[in-house]
Amino acid sequence: MSAEAAIFLVKAFHTAVFLFASSCILYALRCGILGRASRRLLLAAIAVPSIIGILWWLNGRECLLSSIIYRLSGGDRTQADIFLPDWAASRIMPVSTPLLAAAIGLVLWRQFTHRWRPRHQ
Numbered sequence: 001m002s003a004e005a006a007i008f009l010v011k012a013f014h015t016a017v018f019l020f021a022s023s024c025i026l027y028a029l030r031c032g033i034l035g036r037a038s039r040r041l042l043l044a045a046i047a048v049p050s051i052i053g054i055l056w057w058l059n060g061r062e063c064l065l066s067s068i069i070y071r072l073s074g075g076d077r078t079q080a081d082i083f084l085p086d087w088a089a090s091r092i093m094p095v096s097t098p099l100l101a102a103a104i105g106l107v108l109w110r111q112f113t114h115r116w117r118p119r120h121q
Contacts, residue, residue: 003072003074006072007072007073010068010069010072010081011069011080011081011083012083014063014082014083015082015084017052017065020048021049021052022096024044024048024049025045025049025096025099025103027041027042027045028042028045028046028100028103028104028107029099029102029103031045031103031106031107031110032102032103032104032105032110035110042107046103046107049096053096053097053100056093061093063081065081065082066082
């Protein structure tokens with residue numbers, strides 16, 4: 001497999017992971033605002049972006065998939081690592097971290113004040 005094909009596949013996977021983690025954050029935020037949630041799904045929705053954030057932090061505040069892209073491109077840091085505009089890609093962590101923190105805060109507030117609404121089945 002050529003380096004360009006490998007870079008394309010890693011970028012596609014990176015974009016898919018970003019979209020999945022973003023949907024997890026939005027689901028957790030929705031649960032915190034509305035007070036309705038499937039407990040297991042909510043736990044997973046909080047755990048997935050949290051684990052990604054911990055891995056990002058442990059890797060020197062750089063995404064593991066970005067590191068792979070840079071290695072495949074011969075160290076070229078100008079190579080885009082995700083199928084997003086540069087201005088959006090550079091703001092992923094500064095935007096998603098406070099949203100996840102707000103979601104966790106709302107969920108905990110709902111949990112400790114017992115303000116959960118029953119889930120409609």
